Amino acid sequence: MRFLHGLVCTAFLLAQHNSALADTTIDYSIGGGWSSNIFKDPTTLSTTFGEAKVALRGSLALEDSQLAYGLAASVQRVARYHFADQRTAGIELGYIRDIGDAIKLTLKGGIEHRRSGDIFLTLPGLLIGYRKADIAAAGSIGVTVTHHGGKSHLTASLSSLNRGKAHFTLAGLRPTQLEAGNRLYDLTAGHIRPLFGGEAGATLQYRTNHIDRGEQRAFGRFPAETLRGSLAYGRVFGKLTLLAEAGVVGVASPHLGKSVQRLRPFLKGEAGWQLLQDTLLKAKIGRDIQLADIDDPLGEDVRTIGLSLEKALTERLKLTLAYEQAYSDWLYYDYRTRTKTATATLSYTLAKGAALALEYSHLLRRESDKAADFEVDGLAARVVGSF
Numbered sequence: 001m002r003f004l005h006g007l008v009c010t011a012f013l014l015a016q017h018n019s020a021l022a023d024t025t026i027d028y029s030i031g032g033g034w035s036s037n038i039f040k041d042p043t044t045l046s047t048t049f050g051e052a053k054v055a056l057r058g059s060l061a062l063e064d065s066q067l068a069y070g071l072a073a074s075v076q077r078v079a080r081y082h083f084a085d086q087r088t089a090g091i092e093l094g095y096i097r098d099i100g101d102a103i104k105l106t107l108k109g110g111i112e113h114r115r116s117g118d119i120f121l122t123l124p125g126l127l128i129g130y131r132k133a134d135i136a137a138a139g140s141i142g143v144t145v146t147h148h149g150g151k152s153h154l155t156a157s158l159s160s161l162n163r164g165k166a167h168f169t170l171a172g173l174r175p176t177q178l179e180a181g182n183r184l185y186d187l188t189a190g191h192i193r194p195l196f197g198g199e200a201g202a203t204l205q206y207r208t209n210h211i212d213r214g215e216q217r218a219f220g221r222f223p224a225e226t227l228r229g230s231l232a233y234g235r236v237f238g239k240l241t242l243l244a245e246a247g248v249v250g251v252a253s254p255h256l257g258k259s260v261q262r263l264r265p266f267l268k269g270e271a272g273w274q275l276l277q278d279t280l281l282k283a284k285i286g287r288d289i290q291l292a293d294i295d296d297p298l299g300e301d302v303r304t305i306g307l308s309l310e311k312a313l314t315e316r317l318k319l320t321l322a323y324e325q326a327y328s329d330w331l332y333y334d335y336r337t338r339t340k341t342a343t344a345t346l347s348y349t350l351a352k353g354a355a356l357a358l359e360y361s362h363l364l365r366r367e368s369d370k371a372a373d374f375e376v377d378g379l380a381a382r383v384v385g386s387f
Contacts, residue, residue, distance in 0.1 A: 024058035031382030033359075038078060039119050040363070042374050047080040051382075068094035070110075083117040083129035083169050090136075102146045106155075109139040120168060120178075130166035132178075137162075140186075150193030157186045159292070180221035183210040184292045198235025203245075204228070209291045220297045222332065224253035226289050230266050239274040251289050251331065255298055260331055264289065264301055278312035295337070296330035303327045316349040340364040354385030 032050040039045060055072040070092040078084045090112030097105045117131040140157035160183040165175040190203035208225035216222055230247025245268040252262065267287040275281055287303045294300045306324040313319055321344050328337045340363070347357040363376040 023060070024056065025386050027053075027055045027057070027384075027386045029053040029382050029384040031357075031380055033378060033380030035376060035378045037374055037376040038081065038084065040365075040374065040376055041119070042372060043119060043122055044374065045081070047078055049076055049078050051076040065095065065097040068092075068096070072112075081117075081129060083131050085115075085117065085131075087115040089113050104144040104146075106142040106144070107140070108142075109137075111135065111137040120166070127169075128173075129169045130178075132166045133164040135162045135164075136160070148193075150191055152189075152191045154189045155187070157188075159184045159186075161292070178219075180211050180215040180219035182221070182292055184208075185210070195233070196235070198233060201232045201245075203230050203232065203247075205230075207291060222253060222255040222298050224251060224256065224291055224299045224331070226251050226291065226299075228266050228288075230268075232268075241270075241272040243268075243270045245269070249289050251299060253298055256331060280310040282306075282308045282310075289331075295328075296332050296335070298330075298332035300331065301329040318347050318349075320345040320347070335368045337368075338366045350383075350385075352385070353387060354383060357382045357384060 030052045032048065034046070034048045036046045037044050038047050038049070051074070053072075053074040055070065057068075057070040059066055059068040071090070072092075073089040074087070076086040090110060092110035093108070095105075095107040099105055112135070114134045114136060115131065116134075117129055119127065120130045121128040136159070138157065138159040140155055142153060142155035144151055144153045161181055163177055163179045163181045166178050167175050184207065186205065186207045188203065188205045190201055192199055192201040194200075205228045206225070207228075209223050211221050211223050226249055228247060228249040230245050232243070232245035234241075234243035236242075245266075247266040248263055249266040250263045251260075256262075265287055267285060269283075269285045271283045273281045284306045285304065287301070290300045290302050304324065304326045306322070308320065308322040311319045311321075322342070324341045326339045328339075330336065341361065343359060343361045345357055345359045347355050349355045357380075359378075359380045359382070361376075361378040361380075363378075365372075365374050365376075367373060
């Protein structure tokens with residue numbers, strides 16, 4: 001945990017001793033818990049864990065521009081399976097500049113180093129695990145133009161994930177890469193303007209992912225591209241806030257089967273309702289085709305619904321209940337997954353912006369292959385806060 005300790009010290013010194021960085025905030029979380037299925041798979045191995053997170057974020061105002069920055073690190077120690085310990089460390093930078101009265105330029109970039117582990121093979125009396133290090137990076141450039149009572153925007157972004165070699169816990173197994181890397185390109189254009197007391201917008205988005213040719217067949221991962229057009233509208237009605245976006249998304253790939261539906265609905269909706277002064281109800285719904293962070297070799301049509309309720313029991317005590325359900329239809333294989341997640345969190349506000357949180361979570365996974373089904377129950381306690 002020395003790298004985490006070093007980041008904490010650096011963040012503290014920057015926040016306390018550099019007056020130019022007065023708008024700096026440090027967020028932290030320290031805790032631990034127990035999981036009935038730490039690897040979230042059919043092996044159902046239970047254990048305890050400890051975790052810590054720290055992040056520094058802030059901004060620096062310059063003439064006609066603003067610089068935003070962030071540093072973050074986390075560590076999770078798994079009691080019985082140390083090869084599954086996780087460590088992350090990353091940095092983000094953002095730059096916003098006003099060009100005249102109507103044009104705004106935005107630049108963003110970041111990189112994160114991730115060390116993690118998982119199970120490679122389980123046999124009666126034998127468990128083989130592995131550790132690996134991945135590097136994730138992202139960058140974007142965007143332009144926003146204010147004209148004729150509305151705003152038009154154009155953003156180009158690139159995100160990449162470079163996979164490291166797996167180092168196995170069984171002596172004699174050579175380090176080997178197990179997954180393909182991925183680079184996702186995104187070009188988004190849109191226009192937003194006031195309408196009927198709210199805001200209406202139109203968006204056109206093109207995305208394509210790149211897989212190195214030498215890794216496609218070796219790891220069973222193939223490129224695809226999507227094109228989406230959608231219309232959105234958002235408005236506040238008293239204590240009710242609504243945002244809805246709907247359209248069509250098309251997917252194309254030379255590796256896509258002829259019987260696969262190319263055009264599918266796109267949907268994104270969010271609602272927040274202040275029932276009482278101390279009670280907030282939120283709902284969300286969505287549907288989109290995902291090309292990155294997926295299990296299918298090509299892409300997944302993911303549909304999600306979610307509900308959450310936040311209730312202040314006393315001035316310091318708050319209860320949060322959340323439920324989410326996600327359906328995923330794979331595009332390369334005729335395969336489906338369904339994931340249900342429920343959490344209950346009780347938080348108590350302490351002094352100086354800190355809070356103690358107790359959380360229970362339950363995850364239920366069902367797949368086309370019944371042998372791959374699993375469940376996870378988890379308990380965690382954390383102290384979170386910022387300064």
